[in-house]
C-alpha cells in the first residue's frame with residue numbers, strides 16, 4: 451500500500467466516533483500494515499482516567515480502517531495490542547493479498563461518510579427485531595455481547611443511573627471544565643463537539659424517557675421548573691421512546707475495550723446502511739460507582755462498555771463534527787512509497 455492509499459484509509463478511519471470528538475489516535479503506515487497508537491496528549495483525565503472510552507474510540511477507528519481496506523480490495527486483519535512493551539500501540543492492521551470486494555464491503559464503506567451522532571429526537575418507529583438480531587451476531591463475532599434494554603425494570607434502573615451520573619457531572623467543576631474545553635462554537639473546528647450538534651434545551655425537559663448528555667450545562671440561563679406556557683389545549687408532546695442497546699464484554703482491559711470499539715464501529719455502519727442513526731448515552735458508565743451498580747441492577751455477566759440510543763432520524767443532520775487533517779495524524783515508516 452502506498453502513501454496515497456494509506457491517506458484514503460486513514461481519512462476513513464478518522465471518521466470514527468470518539469468520546470468528546472477527542473480523536474485520541476495517531477497512525478503510522480508501512481507498506482504491509484497500519485499501526486494505530488493512542489495519543490496520550492489528547493487524554494480526558496477527569497472523565498476517562500483509565501482511557502477506557504478513548505481506547506473504545508480507537509477500536510472503532512480500527513474497524514473503519516478494516517472496512518475501508520476491504521472495500522478497496524485488500525485482505526485486512528486487525529491484531530490487537532501487538533507490542534507487549536508498548537500498551538499505547540493499540541492495533542496493527544495487516545494488509546494481505548488482493549481479494550474480491552463484496553456487496554457488504556461496499557455498503558459498509560459507503561456508510562462511513564454518512565454516519566454521525568444524532569442527538570435529536572427520533573421518529574416514532576421501532577428498530578426491526580431482525581436488525582437487532584444481526585447486530586447481536588456481528589458483536590458476538592468479536593466476543594462482545596449486545597443487550598437490548600427492553601424490560602421496563604431494566605429501563606427504569608438504567609435511566610435512574612444515567613440521571614445519577616448526570617447529577618454528579620453537573621456538580622463536578624473539574625468535569626465541567628474538561629467538557630467546556632472540548633466544546634466548539636466554531637462550526638469549522640477540527641475537533642471537539644460543535645455546540646450546534648447538541649440540543650440547546652435542558653435534556654431534563656425533553657419529552658423522552660432517556661436522558662442525553664448535557665454538553666452546555668452552565669452556559670444556559672436559569673431554568674424554570676415548568677415548561678413554558680403554551681396553548682393549554684394543545685396535546686402533550688409525543689414522548690420519544692428510542693431503542694436502547696448495551697454493548698459489553700467478559701473482561702475489562704484494553705483488549706476488551708478495543709473489541710467493544712470494533713463492535714461499536716461495525717454496529718454504527720450497519721445501522722447507517724439501514725437508514726438508522728444513533729447517539730451514545732455513556733454518562734452512567736463514566737463513573738465506577740454507577741457503572742458497578744449497572745452491573746448489579748441489570749444482573750450483567752461481564753462489563754458494560756457502551757450504551758446507545760438508536761432510531762430513525764426525524765430531521766436532517768444539523769452539523770457534522772470536524773476532523774483533524776489526515777496529515778496531522780498519519781506518518782509513514784521508511785520504505786512506504
Ligand SMILES: Cc1cc2nc3c(=O)[nH]c(=O)nc-3n(C[C@H](O)[C@H](O)[C@H](O)COP(=O)(O)O)c2cc1C
Nearest residue numbers: 467468469470471503507566567663730731732771
Ligand atoms: C466511547 C464514546 C462515548 C461517547 N459518549 C457520548 C455521550 O455520552 N453523549 C453523546 O452525546 N455523545 C457521545 N459520544 C459521541 C461523540 O461525542 C461523537 O462521536 C463525536 O462528537 C464525533 O461526532 P460524530 O460521531 O458525529 O462524528 C461518544 C462517543 C464515543 C466513541
